[in-house]
Amino acid sequence: MNTDTPLLTMRGVRIDGFADERWTPIVKGVDLTLHRGQVLGLIGESGAGKSTLGLAAMGFARPGCRISGGEILFDGIDLMRASEAEKQALRGVRIAYVAQSAAAAFNPAHTLLEQTIEAPVRHGLMSAAEAADYARTLYAAMDLPDPDTIGDRYPHQVSGGQLQRAMTAMAMCAKPDLIIFDEPTTALDVTTQVNVLAAMRKAIREFGTAAIYITHDLAVVAQMADRIKVLRYGEEVEEAPTETMLAAPKHPYTKSLWAVRAIRKPGETGPDKVLELNGITAAYGTIPVLRDISLAVPRGKTVALVGESGSGKSTTARVITGLLPPVAGEVRFEGAPLPPALRGRSRDQLRRIQMIYQSADTAMNPRHTVHEIIGRPVQFYLGKSGAEVTARVSQLLDMIELDDSFMDRLPGELSGGQKQRICIARALAAEPDVIICDEVTSALDQIVQEGILKLLMKLQRTLGLSYIFITHDIDTVRAIADEVVVMFQGEVVEQGLKEQIFAPPHPAYTELLLSSVPKMETGWLEDRIAAQARTASGG
Known part of the structure; x- marks a missing residue:
C-alpha cells in the first residue's frame, strides 16, 4: 500500500447552489488532499460549505447544487469525468458516508442487520453469512447492547444513540477506503460519544481507512483529526496539523472559533x-x-x-x-x-x-x-x-x-x-x-x-x-x-x-459524565480510554 500517493485529491473545487433564479457560489475553489489512514477535520460555522465539500468527495452534489469546476481524484479515478454508474459503484463500498441524522438513514420496514449488510452483499464483497458475522463484530466495537441480536431489531426499537452507532457500523461494513463522517456524534451523550469516537478511531487505524470528519465540536475534532481545515463562506481559512492548530491558530476567524465557548449565565430572578x-x-x-x-x-x-x-x-x-x-x-x-x-x-x-x-x-x-x-x-x-x-x-x-x-x-x-x-x-x-x-x-x-x-x-x-x-x-x-x-x-x-x-466529590455516575467531556487537546481520548480500562480492571 503506497501511502505517499494521496487517496483523495481535490483541486480548485467550486460548487454552486441555485436560488433566486440564479447560480450562487457555495464552495469557492477549495483544495483538499487526504492520504490513506489519515483523518482530516473540516470545521467552520453553519453555511461554511463543510458538508457540501464532504459530499463532493464522493462526486455528489445535493439537489439544487452543482460541482461547477475543479478536479476530484479518488485513488486515480477522475470523479468529475466518471459516469454516474461508475460513481454509484464506489459509493457505499469504497466511499462511505455517515450522516448526522440516523433516523433518516434507515428504512423503518427492515431490520438493522438487513440494512447493515446490504452494501457488501449486493456488491459481492461477502456472503450474507460473512457480512452478518462482520456486522456483529462492528456492533460490539460500537458498544451496542446485545451485539449478537440487536441487528434483529427495527430502527424504532433502539434509542437514537444506538441508531447512530448502528449507522456507523453500516458504513464500515463494506470496509471502505474513505469514510465521510458528517457530524456523526452530535446527538450522542458524552459517555456514549467517547465509546463511539474510540470505535471510529480503532476502525480507521485497523483498516488504514481515510476519513473526512465534519464537525462543529472543536473538542471532538481534536481527538479524531490528524489535520484540521477551517472553512468560512465556502473558502479555506487555514489548514494545519491538529496540535499546531489547537496551540497556535493563525487566522483571527479560527481564533474566534476557539473562543466562543465562554457564555454568560442568565441573570438572577425569583425563587418560587x-x-x-x-x-x-x-x-x-x-x-x-x-x-x-x-x-x-x-x-x-x-x-x-x-x-x-x-x-x-x-x-x-x-x-x-x-x-x-x-x-x-x-x-x-x-x-x-x-x-x-x-x-x-x-x-x-x-x-x-x-x-x-x-x-x-x-x-x-x-x-x-x-x-x-x-x-x-x-x-x-x-x-x-x-x-x-x-x-x-x-x-x-x-x-x-x-x-x-x-x-x-x-x-x-x-x-x-x-x-x-x-x-x-x-x-x-x-x-x-x-x-x-x-x-x-x-x-x-x-x-x-x-x-x-x-x-x-x-x-x-x-x-x-x-x-x-x-x-x-x-x-x-x-x-x-x-x-x-x-x-x-x-x-x-x-x-x-x-x-x-x-x-467535587461527585457520585460515580456524575464523575463519569464530567470526565467524559472531550477536551481540546490531542491525546485526551487515549487517556480517557486507558482510565476506563484501569477502572474496569480494578486498578
Whole structure:
C-alpha cells in the first residue's frame, strides 16, 4: 500500500447552489488532499460549505447544487469525468458516508442487520453469512447492547444513540477506503460519544481507512483529526496539523472559533417554584422508564436535565407535557396538580408549558410558511385572527432577531440556526411560563449555538421564562443552568445548584459524565480510554 500517493485529491473545487433564479457560489475553489489512514477535520460555522465539500468527495452534489469546476481524484479515478454508474459503484463500498441524522438513514420496514449488510452483499464483497458475522463484530466495537441480536431489531426499537452507532457500523461494513463522517456524534451523550469516537478511531487505524470528519465540536475534532481545515463562506481559512492548530491558530476567524465557548449565565430572578414533579414513575407498556422522579423548576430559572441516552430525560419531558401519563406521582403547576394526560388539560394549561425540539427540520411542516408556523399558536391559544396575527408574528420575529422578510419563507429556505429561531418563536407565540428545550442546540455549530443560547437567555431575562434544558452537552450546562438534575437509568442520581453539582466529590455516575467531556487537546481520548480500562480492571 503506497501511502505517499494521496487517496483523495481535490483541486480548485467550486460548487454552486441555485436560488433566486440564479447560480450562487457555495464552495469557492477549495483544495483538499487526504492520504490513506489519515483523518482530516473540516470545521467552520453553519453555511461554511463543510458538508457540501464532504459530499463532493464522493462526486455528489445535493439537489439544487452543482460541482461547477475543479478536479476530484479518488485513488486515480477522475470523479468529475466518471459516469454516474461508475460513481454509484464506489459509493457505499469504497466511499462511505455517515450522516448526522440516523433516523433518516434507515428504512423503518427492515431490520438493522438487513440494512447493515446490504452494501457488501449486493456488491459481492461477502456472503450474507460473512457480512452478518462482520456486522456483529462492528456492533460490539460500537458498544451496542446485545451485539449478537440487536441487528434483529427495527430502527424504532433502539434509542437514537444506538441508531447512530448502528449507522456507523453500516458504513464500515463494506470496509471502505474513505469514510465521510458528517457530524456523526452530535446527538450522542458524552459517555456514549467517547465509546463511539474510540470505535471510529480503532476502525480507521485497523483498516488504514481515510476519513473526512465534519464537525462543529472543536473538542471532538481534536481527538479524531490528524489535520484540521477551517472553512468560512465556502473558502479555506487555514489548514494545519491538529496540535499546531489547537496551540497556535493563525487566522483571527479560527481564533474566534476557539473562543466562543465562554457564555454568560442568565441573570438572577425569583425563587418560587413554577413546576414540580413529585414521585413520578412512568412506563412504556410494562417496561419502567422513570422511577420515583422528583424535581422542581424555580420561576425564571434554568434547570438542566443531563444524562446519557436512555437515562429518561426526554421521557420526563413527555410526562410533564402530558404525552405520557405517569403510573404514579403527580406534576404540579403553580402549586396545583396538572391532569396527567394531555387530553385532560385545558387550553390554558397547554399554553403555559411549551416545548422546543432537537430537530427543527422535523418539527416544522415543510409546506407551511414562517407566518403560518408562528401564527398558528397565536390563533389557537390567544384567539387572534387576520391582521392581529400578522402583527404578532412580526413582533415575535423581532424578538428572535429576524425581520419581516422571513414571513413568506418556507423551512427549506432557512439555515439551521434560523429554523431553530423560528421554533423558539412558535413556542413564545403561546406566551408560556415554562419552555422545555430538548437538545435544541446539539445539531448546530458552535457559533450558531452561542447565538441561540444568548437569545434564550435574553428572552429569559426579558420575559421571566423558566427553562427545562435537556442536554448531553456539559459545556452548555455550565454556561446556562442554574440548577442541574443528573439522571441515570430512569432515576435521579444527583440534583442541586450548578455550583454544587460541579464541585467535587461527585457520585460515580456524575464523575463519569464530567470526565467524559472531550477536551481540546490531542491525546485526551487515549487517556480517557486507558482510565476506563484501569477502572474496569480494578486498578
